[in-house]
Amino acid sequence: MTDKKSYLKDLKDGSVKISLMVNKKLYKDGNKMLYLLSDKSGYINAKIPVKVKLEPGQVIEIEGVKDYVLDVFQVKIIEDYNIDDYLATVNRNIDEIMEDIEAISRECITSPQGKMLDDYFFKDEKFLEKFKRGIGGVSMHHNYIGGLAEHTFGVMYLTKILCDIYDCRRREIAVLSAKLHDIGKIYEMDYSGPFKYTLEGELEGHIVIGVQMIDRGIMDLNIPFSEEFVTRIKGCITQHHGKLEYGSPKKANMEESIILNFADTVDATLNKINQVKEETKEGTWSVYDKKMETKLYL
Amino acid sequence: MTDKKSYLKDLKDGSVKISLMVNKKLYKDGNKMLYLLSDKSGYINAKIPVKVKLEPGQVIEIEGVKDYVLDVFQVKIIEDYNIDDYLATVNRNIDEIMEDIEAISRECITSPQGKMLDDYFFKDEKFLEKFKRGIGGVSMHHNYIGGLAEHTFGVMYLTKILCDIYDCRRREIAVLSAKLHDIGKIYEMDYSGPFKYTLEGELEGHIVIGVQMIDRGIMDLNIPFSEEFVTRIKGCITQHHGKLEYGSPKKANMEESIILNFADTVDATLNKINQVKEETKEGTWSVYDKKMETKLYL
């Protein structure tokens, strides 16, 4: 197994030699092909001669010159590597994130049925393993290993704050829904290699998958949950995209789901802006962002 | 138990005496209140003096004058009645409809796993009982007892035809999905009295409910379904509204779900038009229809 010697985040401009994973073929530019490459510490665009044929998932050692993009003149394919060195990964320690999640849970999820449903997932080692590696998206926000946990924490935190400020009638429902709102993403996307959607993800999406996961939990637990509790939790997951045109099968029509939708939107957008900030010097304009439909003055 | 003596569909214009159920309070019009009333044979609008206070679900014997609406001057509340006489009900014999459904099933649903999933629902007496009484909607199309079965047959029939004409790669998937596409409606609406949405229906909707029902079926059956089969069926249910803005959590992206969406739209619209035709003389304009956003020249 070849040890990875350097990481993208430490790379200086100028001549570089580094091993990276191919994530995506972007487009041809003259006699170079543009690729999105990654390692644990982040992403970079690289121009590689078209005659070198590469596929997503391959790990390569390259030599080239780095400034805004990486201009590559030498490519060698590496067969023997540790995949975890090459998948973009959250900055914070994942266990700290999980501990933050649990701290909010201890404060807000206190009813027996609430705890039971929470534990069904978050005390299940198999689930936890998937969740802790989970990603927030293939390319939108939180698109790195651990991003799902980081996003979940962000949404729970905002949800709790908004419930407290605005006296939400059922904070436990809101916070538990926040914790569970994106669990469907662990089956919606495949993050064992370069991130991509699964078939299930393309056909059903994480909302429909997530509600089924909760439904199975309810049935497996086989205890007398209150019907209202179950319906509200499922309603929040169902409605967390807020409006039909954003893929919500029902328009948000509960206090809890409206708060959850705000928390989700805010955390996703501001995480995205933080990613853009990393590539944009203070007091200048970012490049145009397709998803936000604007460039940003930062 | 008072026997119901006459039905709406047999009523002539002029002085009438008939027992009907209150479905909905519509709006005040001078010193009369407009109500939507029904019996087994259909619906009628009635103007009733405001001083008579009525609630949905009550059955009343009225005297009045009928032309376009029913102008009521005498109201007596009836306590002892057979609810089935007062809920709008499909014209065709429900068992004939079910037999039509099964005929298509026998032709198109032929694989072992397809039949297993079909039978899980349609050989389950409890499910069947609910399904046969099921309604297509509270007020849109097929809004009568048995309407769900009638609509399901219509959608299956069109789906089969379209699959045959256009060589659909997986007719069984398409037809089985058509059969199951609206089963979530048996929990989305309450049709034991005047039709209304359930809490589950308002918060989750029949798409999300339906996918969960199928998921439970798959788990209960506990046989080695092919993963692709399960994902395609769930994908079709998930996508049968076609576009996000119509409440589809994912845009239709399969041949089968696109065909199903067409069949569903066509059957719903043409059933609605047939209802409008009943109230509209040939060669004249119907009243404006809010859902279709037009009046119709029929």
Next chain:
Amino acid sequence: MTDKKSYLKDLKDGSVKISLMVNKKLYKDGNKMLYLLSDKSGYINAKIPVKVKLEPGQVIEIEGVKDYVLDVFQVKIIEDYNIDDYLATVNRNIDEIMEDIEAISRECITSPQGKMLDDYFFKDEKFLEKFKRGIGGVSMHHNYIGGLAEHTFGVMYLTKILCDIYDCRRREIAVLSAKLHDIGKIYEMDYSGPFKYTLEGELEGHIVIGVQMIDRGIMDLNIPFSEEFVTRIKGCITQHHGKLEYGSPKKANMEESIILNFADTVDATLNKINQVKEETKEGTWSVYDKKMETKLYL
């Protein structure tokens, strides 16, 4: 001067006698006219015989029966009253709200130019008097005396929190903009009597008015503000509605204005929901809300 003896919020259902102000003529309902009435403690709809002719701004003593609406049979016009008893007014003590606003200001607005611009408004007694009585809207959210201050605090608080969580590059800009974002409303609306828009409000709106107020402040102060500071603050006010279709002359394209827009939307919506909650029993559906385009299950 007649003392006001009882307030809406203390009124029980049944026979009542109370003095209230006419806010708005709503619509005719049979031989009654529906009016929106108010006193300091809130709003109520009242049905008053059509033959009684009333205009917005009149104060009346009525006798009638209260349940969901007030059914009035006796009306007497009152000439001598204290207007402040009849305008809907915020629940919290306004000086406490202002102190909360200043606490955040002390923490976040710390640069000399930031404090100078803040003080230009918030140490000006004439401005303060108008601001403290200001309303958030004629009928949307925070539609009561003091509502502008309450909303401003809510937006500042959320803005500060979001800046802290997501490491906003310029928290002072964001928080100061939050403090100033709706100052244009003190000229957009007239709240000396029943709330209504001013001519300026209808033609320019509070965004354009607000930017002019800041521009005048900058000129009056006549100190060397950094050009970037001024442009950013004005940019935040300009963009706080986020998108063109919501009346923003420019799409939000700054980290600070995006945060401000979220804080504004969340505070306005959740205030509105809290108003709806007051009229809706737990575990039931609210009436349909036109602005939110849904009823809410609360």
Next chain:
Amino acid sequence: MTDKKSYLKDLKDGSVKISLMVNKKLYKDGNKMLYLLSDKSGYINAKIPVKVKLEPGQVIEIEGVKDYVLDVFQVKIIEDYNIDDYLATVNRNIDEIMEDIEAISRECITSPQGKMLDDYFFKDEKFLEKFKRGIGGVSMHHNYIGGLAEHTFGVMYLTKILCDIYDCRRREIAVLSAKLHDIGKIYEMDYSGPFKYTLEGELEGHIVIGVQMIDRGIMDLNIPFSEEFVTRIKGCITQHHGKLEYGSPKKANMEESIILNFADTVDATLNKINQVKEETKEGTWSVYDKKMETKLYL
């Protein structure tokens, strides 16, 4: 005249030599230019060195390597050819399609005036010649010689079925309108060489052209058509795109035009999907389709 020796549909991957017609210059890709080429049996994209200058309509003999696209290294322009060998053409025998069209006509178009109007077009040799070569579109669906007839049959067939299932009040009007709905396309597009829009097509479109053709027919025939018959037929042609935003000058407001619009949409979409299926292996995703705004899992 050079005989064409091989056809696209029979071409294997690897080294090829074949004569094809240039349809469209697509875009430059490095030092190659991408062209859309065709022969009678279909279309293919080809990369041709930029220094070779080609124009739509030219027939060329090429040598190159075929896989997903055709990579061309040798090009020879051919002067002497039979244009019919190079225009994409429907698979089925055109006379069989016409016979299918006439079979439905015999069954459904039975009134004297219906038959008169039908015969005005479909017994006119000049019209028939154009119609049988007509195309469904330049690039959308049925974009091949004979595609207009194939599409017309598909729409007539679905229209007839829908009329029968849903008891359309005027099946003859619906089916005759289906037969005539796209006749304007014979003047909207030019299909004597590489397919393109005519000036008339760009300025008026096939709906407006089609109604004029019918109007001329009515006048030429000079017999006492019922006014209602004429207005309904013209109304169906006018409204067959269903909604204003799809180019319908009037929203569909007749049972017949609504059925026609469904039949048209379904046949166009499912024809398009069948074209995509030809290029997509079972159980895989198609390329993204701009018109349908999705990729398809087939």
Next chain:
Amino acid sequence: MTDKKSYLKDLKDGSVKISLMVNKKLYKDGNKMLYLLSDKSGYINAKIPVKVKLEPGQVIEIEGVKDYVLDVFQVKIIEDYNIDDYLATVNRNIDEIMEDIEAISRECITSPQGKMLDDYFFKDEKFLEKFKRGIGGVSMHHNYIGGLAEHTFGVMYLTKILCDIYDCRRREIAVLSAKLHDIGKIYEMDYSGPFKYTLEGELEGHIVIGVQMIDRGIMDLNIPFSEEFVTRIKGCITQHHGKLEYGSPKKANMEESIILNFADTVDATLNKINQVKEETKEGTWSVYDKKMETKLYL
């Protein structure tokens, strides 16, 4: 034949006695029904006891009190009247308007084929008679006898001016198209009594009708028009609503049709505003206008 003694435009507030025609039943308001009444000089809303049953087209003599609306207490039906006294009619003398139209025509329509097509319509006495009585709409703009001519002149005048200022390449095409753009309205609406749409109007609309009229003219004239001339004129008529969502079968894509669309929109809107101005005192707000989606400060 009863002579009409007074006209709406001369009516003072207070007690009145006048004969008017019923145009439209609006809605019930308590025990009165609101009707739209008219005479030659304009429109008025009137409240008439519900027990009096009236139908559009009836002429009645009423006694009542006029202020904003007419409060009627006495109604007598008149059998013997001159319909022209009761249909709302343009203020200006119709022959003067026609003369203005011809003056622009003489200046701008000068080519032999242009004059031929113009004369085909405007030297045809039967056409002229219909055109001079034609209306601009049932309720939108220019909704009075002669309104079609007045609007046509307005559009021609603006078209000519815009062509001159911006050097339109083909002024004659633009101005002739302006003259013909709404001729379809003479068959789209019925203005022999209370204004209403014809069946043809509802199913085809004035654009499609208008193009057919021109097509017939071209054929009747049977002279060698240039093909480009004919296509451009028809293109302008086809495209004069500018965008698909406004009922234009093709988006405007010619200099001439874009100018025509501007002229049409401006004349229609400013005519409408002038109607609103007549009912709105200077320096006050008009009532909300549904079509313009705003009230106006005038």
Next chain:
Amino acid sequence: MTDKKSYLKDLKDGSVKISLMVNKKLYKDGNKMLYLLSDKSGYINAKIPVKVKLEPGQVIEIEGVKDYVLDVFQVKIIEDYNIDDYLATVNRNIDEIMEDIEAISRECITSPQGKMLDDYFFKDEKFLEKFKRGIGGVSMHHNYIGGLAEHTFGVMYLTKILCDIYDCRRREIAVLSAKLHDIGKIYEMDYSGPFKYTLEGELEGHIVIGVQMIDRGIMDLNIPFSEEFVTRIKGCITQHHGKLEYGSPKKANMEESIILNFADTVDATLNKINQVKEETKEGTWSVYDKKMETKLYL
């Protein structure tokens, strides 16, 4: 200082040698980069070898071959030049345009306060200097030095005409607003070199900037303007984009602002079309225009 020897508008196809300014890097095309170049007489696209690195604002002498684009093989950077020779500039003499503007002003702006406000700007030499060099946009319409004045005249002229034809109640308000409607553009864009937006322009936009300029004028003049006059003028500036989705902070709700919006739209569109006409031979199609979302048949 090198004298500029030839101008774009005089350039023939074939071998050329000319000095031009770099305006914008467009995109790479093989081993050439496409640039937008300009001189006083207009714009041209040029393909320049990628190895030559150029930045907006540089002036270069090039040798190459011109047809549709300029194919460059030799580039020399020029240091010593007169910037005015290289910025695209209006065709007409700017002083003639200003005289036309003043002629309308003399006719229409006649009240003391109207003249005072007009003179505040248009008798201020510093303002005038900026205004006369001002541009209508970076790339839309009137994108050349002097374009702001040309556009302002066009809008004033149309506004005056429309006021006269349709009897606008306050022609002076409308015409003065037309004169001032885009003055914010002198700070929204930077036209000292290659045209670009300023920070202020991106964050506030010319509407908000323009209202502030007027507000400052009102304050500086310090005379008793009527409040209504000021509010109407500011209202017109605020509303001149007509609808929220076009960046108008308030929907146009005044006769004057609706006329101004029409005049602005018409002048901008027809100027744009005139630019397209220059590049499009009579009787042919223009290239597709992104802003107008169509190609034009000219």
